[in-house]
Amino acid sequence: MKIAKKTAAFLLVLFLGIQCMPLTALAADGTLSFSDPTAKAGETIEVTVKINTAEGPIGDGQVQVTYDPTYLEFVSGVNATGEAGTITLSASGNGIDSELAYSMTFKALAEGETTLQAVGYTAYTFGGEELNLTLGTSAVKIEAGDGTQPAAAQQPGTQTMIELDGKQYFIADDIPEALIPEGYEKSQLTYEGSPHTILVHTGSGQKMIYLMDTQGEGNLFLYDSETDHFSAFEKIDLSSDSYILITDDKESANIPEDYEETTIQINGKVFPAWQNVVDTKLADFCLVYAVDNAGKKGLYQYDSTQKTYQRFLPPTAEKEKQDGSVANKVTTFVEENLPKIMVGAWGVFLMMLLLIVILAVKLRHRNEELDDYYDQEYDENPRAARGFSSEDYDESDDDDYDYEEDYDESDDDDYDYEEDYDESEEDDYAYEDAYDESEDDYDDDYDYEEDYESEDAYDDLLDYYDDDDDYELEREILDEDEGFFDKRSGKKRGIDLI
Template sequence: MHRTVTNTILSILLVALILVVLPANAFAASASASVSSSTVKPGDTVTVTVTFRGTDIGVVDGTFSYDPSILQYIGGSGTSGGGGSGLIKLVTSAPNSSSLSATMTFKALKAGSATVSATAGLILSYHEEKSLGTASASARVTVKAPGSSSSSSKPNNNSSSNTNTSNNTDSSKPKTSEPNTKEEKEESPTNPVEGTIKVTMGDKELYLWKDLSSVKLPDGFKSGEAFYKTVKIQAAVGENRNITLVYLTDEKGENGSFYILDNDKLYPYITLNTTSTYTILQLDDPAKLPEGYKETELKLGNQTVQAWQLESGEHPDFYLLYAMNDKGKKGFYLYDQAEKTMQRYTNRTVVKEPEPMTLIEKLTSDTKLLAVVGTLGALSLILLIILIVLYIRIRQYFGKARTYYPDIPDGRYF
């Protein structure tokens, strides 16, 4: 009997544990990568497809990296980048999706092997916007020189590149040795950020690229020219908006991102997609800030932007942002962090009607009226003095006249 009760309790605990663990695993995200052709020649193009999977997946925000000396990023779907790294941004309008895919198309530059790695740091569900975790995947691309066509010679080229034990004929030796020598020269260490401009952003040191010929520009931008501290550079210029972007990477030429160039000031280029597309800007004039707001920070994905909230602490889910809409108009917008919506901000300050002024306030506020009242007051005072003098004179007159004429009435009647 005791063993039966124990087994029953253990079974209940096991079922409860399964119910707790299964939902977490059911919503966890995963990723996989595939290559259109794992082996290509210099000059060929290759497409890497990364698929992120998850229950009711809705948003994917991540990055990808590759070897820029072997591969050149030339485009893709849901991706942008260049110089060894890029961004992955996927959003679906279809509910109950089980996967989202991004593609990256590269041009092979020279012989070698490169790994394309993709990592999603933010994966959200469509309906409840719950985090599905993170996911990563990678694919390897091999670029072979045109001379290495024989399959039987591949192992020999790899294994005997530093020895002379192969039994090839004299005519084949130059063909196997010369390409290897060239590859060794080409693969010699080079500075990936040579010719860039060193920029300090907070506690980080980044490098601004003066040439964007190998970088895919964001949608709505075209190649143009700009100046950064008197240095002429190539930049991404907005086609319909007055905004200029530059491209920055780390010291390895990786983890590249676009930054807004505003009078030699740089800050991250961040777009917020709701019903429209907004570009988050930094406020150029603090005097424009509406009264009653204090500065704070808002985290959007992996980036932190300038924002403001009410000083009173009311409505903590609402942030005031300074942004530019897709028509190029700048202004303040209210961002609802809970529902991920943007609304144009209008000054809601209530103008109170002035209270009615008292008679004294009216007199003191109107100089003309005050002068008229003063004049009338002076005349009234003079008239009063005259009446008093007349009254005294009349009393004196009747007092003297009664002495001579007793029948005159007493002056007290006057």
């Protein structure tokens, strides 16, 4: 029976432990690859795209690809649709193959090199598991053809060169429609004396300028007209109607304390990031600086495990520096061990409550025992329970004192009798009357002797005092009374009766 109970308890603990174990859903890996074709200006050129995974049959896959319409013009494609500047690739697996294939056909417009790149994707295995793709790019080389010239030479007027991170750029006015983010529209800006087409956010007024390098590769950059600062960015879709633009503008970022600068790679681009170096629990998180779809700038927290972004809310007040004081140490200890402290406090409370209950029960039993004891004492000696007042004894003592005075008066009467006897010796009749009065007095004394016998009853009364503290007092009273009676008895015995 004990073995069965132990086995059941072990299985229950094992089941609960399994339920409490964190379940981490890991995304399957895959790759997104492009071909790198070469063609002459004026010819058609085909670019192939493939999604591969080693996790089994592949399911659905959708990719957004951007290109530079200055060099290429989209003609057609397999599993591909698009417009100037962007193409959407979409295909579904058959449950057997682990690869999805796409193709895009372009017309080469100008001599130079350009790049096709993926700006977003969703891909799954045939079982519905999300794929984490490693993104590649396509480097397209266009050679000179009959009557063609480099794309940079097609830009009107004299170009103002802009140097960013060691590379030379110029402003390109032909902005691909596919690159224009939601909330931005085209506008005009005069830059160093030359008018240019740019993008302006309709709400915040944030500006974007399309820059192209000497190799003919173009990208949009955030532009601050007050500081004349260009910032590269990468668009991240948070939902169907919201996005953020992660930038490399670390000068405008207000980084909180305890964070140190590092880097993060997003879609092949490197951006500055900041990581907490004090709290080890935040090792999988870092901060990036971004602009949301409303044009507001701020810090976002990136979860490297779940690949998600969340707006970062800085503390309302700057955290006070730790000075190593006892108060700070106690505060830190309480914050780090609050659950344990709460459990301990509840334990102390329950122990105190149990102790109070035990004391209350014991006191109640003690009171009941005292009540029983007093009831028994009353039953055995009700007079003692009621109490014997010393005033009663004083009254008795006063009665004895009055009796002594009566006796003295009687003694005086006897003395008067002798005088009467001497004076009336010849008067026999008078003597006989006096003698009769003496006999009456003697009878009174005899009555006193009878009263003396009541001393035994008085002794019985003193026997009530059993307490050791009253013993000496009782003996003194008794000795005085015995002496008194002895004195009275002696005096009585010394009377001459004639």
